[in-house]
Amino acid sequence: MSKSLLELTPVEAVACCAPVTREPLSAEAAERIVPLVKAIADPVRLRLLSLVASHADGEACVCDLNDAFDLSQPTISHHLKLLHQAGLLDREKRGVWVYYRINTAALGDLAGLLGGVTA
């Protein structure tokens, strides 16, 4: 059987929705979308996302990401966890290092949801 709504990442729960400008959003739909928006509503997370997305090979090691900020390693780890839980970043451990890769479809769904008219 398919996963229940509560088991879905925010990204998976959003992929089905009509654009915001088409019809009034139900309270339930809004609650499903918001976690995804909140995930990118932070300057550090936005830059992390951008860094991973624009990185060579489409993936980035945590060690590279840490160096790009004047923040402690646990803080970066915390933000990466949020982005991963939202479904925007995929996580893969290889040896001692952890690589994050962007989920392009997720960003696309979100963009379509907002743009709506032009989609």
Place this chain on the structure above:
Amino acid sequence: MSKSLLELTPVEAVACCAPVTREPLSAEAAERIVPLVKAIADPVRLRLLSLVASHADGEACVCDLNDAFDLSQPTISHHLKLLHQAGLLDREKRGVWVYYRINTAALGDLAGLLGGVTA
């Protein structure tokens, strides 16, 4: 002369930026974009935006919006103010009533910023 950066609404400050996935976002660019994302990172504001956008004539009276939520009038007023300050909603007072209209270009800019690849 053109307005200084600090006088711009978040929407105006964002319209020029390259998509998030194209190149690493600078700290300054991220700080400009985030207020716009935060403006829609709330279920009530997301629904308000959707209500106004999908309303007949493309505009909605505050009195209509109040009725759609189980929240106090000042709370709705507060959220509308944030959306207006972000540049996502235009405000017009006609007589006793206040009408809000959506800034479609703003949502489009934001969507393009996120989508990037498909823009």
Place this chain on the structure above:
DNA sequence: TCGTCACATCGACATCCATCTATGTCCGGA
């Protein structure tokens, strides 16, 4: 087996934010 490196988790703390009640302002009607 031990030490070290890469990353995650924990617990604490300060700040931010959504919401409320109370009050202010502006407009139109009586």
Place this chain on the structure above:
DNA sequence: TCCGGACATAGATGGATGTCGATGTGACGA
């Protein structure tokens, strides 16, 4: 001129969130 309705503002408060230092975990090399 006064009253009431529509909306905004002010101040207070509880909960969410970003950050930190300390610590845990798991993999690799000596």
